[in-house]
Amino acid sequence: MPIHTFQATVLENKKLTHDVILLSLSAPKDFSFLAGQFVTVRVENGTEFRLKSYSILNPPSEKGKVDLCIKLIDGGFASEVLRKAKKGDSFQIKGPLGHFVFEEDDKNQEIWLIGGGTGVAPLYSMLKEHLAAFKNKKFFLILSVREKKDLFLQEELTQLGKKYANLTYIPTLTQEKWKGATGRVQEHLPADGENKTFYICGLKELVLETKEVLLRKRVALRNVKSERYS
Numbered sequence: 001m002p003i004h005t006f007q008a009t010v011l012e013n014k015k016l017t018h019d020v021i022l023l024s025l026s027a028p029k030d031f032s033f034l035a036g037q038f039v040t041v042r043v044e045n046g047t048e049f050r051l052k053s054y055s056i057l058n059p060p061s062e063k064g065k066v067d068l069c070i071k072l073i074d075g076g077f078a079s080e081v082l083r084k085a086k087k088g089d090s091f092q093i094k095g096p097l098g099h100f101v102f103e104e105d106d107k108n109q110e111i112w113l114i115g116g117g118t119g120v121a122p123l124y125s126m127l128k129e130h131l132a133a134f135k136n137k138k139f140f141l142i143l144s145v146r147e148k149k150d151l152f153l154q155e156e157l158t159q160l161g162k163k164y165a166n167l168t169y170i171p172t173l174t175q176e177k178w179k180g181a182t183g184r185v186q187e188h189l190p191a192d193g194e195n196k197t198f199y200i201c202g203l204k205e206l207v208l209e210t211k212e213v214l215l216r217k218r219v220a221l222r223n224v225k226s227e228r229y230s
Ligand SMILES: Cc1cc2nc3c(=O)[nH]c(=O)nc-3n(C[C@H](O)[C@H](O)[C@H](O)COP(=O)(O)OP(=O)(O)OC[C@H]3O[C@@H](n4cnc5c(N)ncnc54)[C@H](O)[C@@H]3O)c2cc1C
Pocket: 038, 052, 053, 054, 055, 056, 068, 069, 070, 071, 072, 073, 075, 076, 077, 078, 079, 080, 098, 118, 119, 121, 203, 227, 228, 229, 230
């Protein structure tokens, strides 16, 4: 995939939860990427700039835009700029970047996608892009957030689970009891890790701890793919 640098316009800045926004940016028609990849955004705060990485939420088949799902951190350099981004604002984007992509010729029949918070973004893109074409495979998505108020894309993912019988969606809350699953993602992994492929995305701790649990379950390293946000 050729790497492009382009000026993107904010199409929408929508609040998904109290601290997560969906920033939708324009992209050239010939901008293509693979589900799971990310872009960098040049963020300027008036005195300095930083390049920040964000996974692409939309599937590659949705052309002409790059949707980003961004957790706002109080006092964070990019967070404080992006929370105020409004329709028509412009940002320099570079991408697509990264190797955390869905392997289409994988022989394993079970695909486990594991995300913490906004780490669900590349996994969502993979599901939207590949679910229909891989009806013979079983997909599982485990998404952890702290509390019910932190859940996002809940409607979209629930609908996806209803539309595709081969997707099981497991949202889990780590700090609140509810009707659904609770506890950390590691508690919802399959008992037997053989012949399954795992895609893990999120903060360092979630990625490293999940990998450790999987390796203890004798999952082959080649069947574990990950993207770390920190
Ligand atoms: C390949 C890649 C893809 C990424 N994709 C996404 C994405 O799709 N969505 C997304 O929200 N982020 C994503 N990130 C993280 C993102 O690039 C920034 O690091 C994050 O947005 C914080 O930037 P900031 O400038 O607002 O905060 P900073 O000023 O860099 O950090 C402020 C403080 O917050 C802490 N911090 C950073 N991230 C978090 C967090 N998630 N939760 C709690 N504390 C945190 C830092 O350790 C630091 O102490 C990705 C990172 C990488 C490397």
